[in-house]
Amino acid sequence: MVEFPSPVLVVDDSGVQRQYMADLCRTLGASEVLQARGGAEALEILSTERDRLRLVIVDLEMPDVDGVQVMQESLQLKLEVPIIVASSRESSLLASIETMCANLGVNLICALAKPLTVMQLTTAVSRIQPKSIAKKSIAEPEGHSFEPREFSEALMHHQFCAHFQPKVTLDSGTLKGVEVLIRWQHPRRGLVMPGHFIPAMEGTPFIHYVTFEVLDLTLAQMKDWLARGLVITASINLSASSLARPGFIDTLLERIKTSKVPPSLIICEITETAIMTDLGVSLGALARLRLHGVGLSIDDFGTGFSSMQQLSQAPFTELKIDRAFVHGAHERTHLRVMLESTIEMARRLNLNVVAEGVETAADWTLLRALSCEMAQGYHIARPMPSDTFLEWAQQTDRAHLA
Template sequence: MPTNLIPFPVETLLIVDDSPLQRLHTVGLMRDLGVEMIYEAGDGHEALDLLGLLRLPPSLVIVDLEMPGMDGVEFIQHLQERNLNFPLIVASSRETSLLASVETMIQELGMHVLGALQKPLNQEKILGALNTYNSNLALPKTGDALPAVCETELAAAIRNRKIVAYYQPKVDIRTGMLKGVEALARWLHPDTGVIPPDHFIPLAEQTGLIHELTLSMLEQAMEQAALWNERGLPLKVAVNLSPLSLDIPGFVQKIADLLAQHALQADQIVLEITESSVVANLGTALGTLARLRLKGFGLSIDDYGTGFSSMQQLARIPFTELKIDRSFVHGAHARQNLRVILQSALDMAKRLELVTVAEGIETMEDWRLLQDSGCTIGQGYLIAKPMPANDLPIWLKGHHRRLAELRPPAGQVGSASA
C-alpha cells in the first residue's frame, strides 16, 4: 500500500474530467500519492448527481475546465450555490491567464482553491498546490473572528501606546542587504492579543482618530530610527500616511517638529500614500505633499496599480518611490499577464527616476524575476514578516547567512544584476 504523501488527509477524491484518458492519468498520480478512494465524473452534471449520492463528501475535488454539458466554471458556481465548499484544484490545458481568472473567481466566491494548474498534470504540480493547504490553514483569521472594538477603547489604546509599530524589512533586490523598514500598526490588546490594522483603521478613519494614530506611528517610527542610528544601523523608515491627515492644519509642521526632536534627517523618513487617496480637497492635499517634499521627506505611491488613477497621481505628486502592489508581484513568475504589467511599471519608474519597491514577495521564483527585471527594493514574507523593533537585530544576524542564496546566480542576465 503506498504511503500517503499528501500534506493533509484525503479520504475521498473526486476527479471531474470529460476525458477518460486524462482521468486515468490523474487517478494514477493520486494513487501513487497514497489516495485510495477516488470517484470520477465526466462533466459537471454527472459530478453534481454523484455528490448527491455520496455518504462521505470528497476531501478534494480536481476539476477540468473544458467539458461538454456543464463546464468546470459552471460546476464550481453550482457548488457555491449549494454551499458545497470542498478544497479545489482546477486543471486545464488552456492559457494561464484564463486559469488565473478562474482561480480569482473561486476566491471571490469565498471558496477554497488550492491551485489552477496547466495540463499535463504531474506529481510536482499537484504537490505544489496541495502544500498551500496547510499554509492557508496557518493564516491568522481576522475580521469577524475578532471582537468588535469601540471608539473609546481605540482612543485609549492610541493614547496609551497599545497600538505599536511593527517593522517589516525592505532589502536590496540585487544584494539582499537591509536598506530600510516599513512601520506597520499593530494593536497589542490585553485580552485578544495582536489585532491587525484592518480591524481598527476603518474605525479610526470613521471617528476622526486616524490623525492621532498617524502622529503616534510617526513619533514611534522616528524614535526607533534615532535609536537605530545611535547603534550604527541607519535605516530608511517608511510610515503610512492617512489621506485624511493631509487636510489637517499644521500637519506639516508637526511632522517637522518630530523630526527635529529626534535629530533625524528628512530623507530618512518615507511617507507612503495610497494611490487613490489624494482625491478629496485636492488642492490642500497637493500643497501638503509638496511642502513635505520641499522639506526633504521621501514620498512613496503605495499599492501602485490597484486603482484607476495611478498615472494621474504620478503626474501630480512629486513621488520619489513607486511601491508595486503584491497582487502584481505574487506569482508573477508563473503568469505572463502579471509579468508584463510588472515589467511595464518597473520600466516606467526607471524613466521617472523613482526607487521601485515590490511588496508581497513570497517565493524565490518571484524574487529571481524581480532581480532580472530591474526592481530596486524587495519586501515580503520571503524576507521577513513584520516584527517588533527589538527582534530586528536578531533577524538581521540570521538574514546575513542567507545573502549568498538571495544574490543573483553567477551569469544571470538582467538589468538588476548587470
C-alpha cells in the first residue's frame, strides 16, 4: 500500500471542496492536513512550512492568487514539494498546465479533474518519487560535464552497454521487437543514463562512434536471438548529424551486411527535428536505408510543427506516437481525439504504429479499444539488459497486461 505523504497542504477557495479534499487525504492516511483558503494564504504557508510539507493539492481558480501563480511562485521560493492540481476546468487547460510545469521545472505530479476519487488520488501519490530513490536511479548528478578523454576511454574499453525495451502487440501481447537504449557503465560513477552524456556528444564525432557501438551490440545480440529462434525487430536511434555525415550510411549498411542479420529486422528511429536539420541530405540518407531493406520509424510523432510534412516526404515504415499523447489520454478528451486520429491516419498510410509511454492498464485498455497495433512502456516492461530481456521474452503468459 502506498504511504500517503504528510503533512499535506490543501489549497481551495471553496470551503466545501477544501474540506472534502482534506477528509480524502485523512482517509488515505495523512496524519496532518493543512488548509489554505486561497493562493495568498497558501504562499504564506509554503514559506513558513517549506521544510515540512510533503505534498500540495491546489485548485486553479481562486480570486486572489490563482493556482498558476502559486506554482510559479513556488519556483521563486525554490520549493521542490510535489504538487497535484485539482480543478473543474476543461481538460485542454489541465494539459496546458502540465506542459507549463514540465517546461518550468515545477514538481507537478499530475493535473486532475474534480471531484477527486480515492483511486485517482492514490494513483497520483504513487507517482511521487522520494529524493533518495531519484538519486539512486540515475547515477550521474545533473550538470556533470564529461571530458572527451572519458568518451574515448569508454569506447576503447567498451563501457557502453545496451538495454532493451519490448514492443508488443496490443491484441495479444505478442513480442514484436525492442528499442535499443544505450547505458554507460562508468568505472567510477556506476550506470549512467543517456540523458547525461548524449547531449554532450551531439555535434562531435563521438555521437557517430557511439551509434556504431550500439549497432554492433545490437547485431551481436540479434544473432544470438536468431540462433535461439527469437525473430524480432530492433530499433536504434540516429542523430541528425549522423544522417548528414559523409560515409555514415555506407558504414552502417556494411556492418549490417557483414553481420548477416536481415536488414528488415533493423529499424532506424529518427525524430522529425533530425530530418529538418538538412532536409535534402537527410531524405537521401533515409532513401538509401530503405533501398537496402532497413525499416524507418518517425520517433516522437506529434511533438514538432512539421510531423505531417515529414510523413509525406520521407519513406517511413513505422510511426511512434509520443508519450505526451498516450499517457492520460483515457482521462483527457482532446488527447484521446488526437490519439485516435493519429492511429487511423497511420493505418490508412499502411504504417506500423507504436504507442510510447504506456504506463498504466488504463493506457493499455484505451489503445486496444482504438485498435492501436503495438505498445511500449513501463506497463509492459522497463528497459532491461540482454539476459533479463531473454528471460522476459521466454514468458508466454502476458495476461497481466490487459
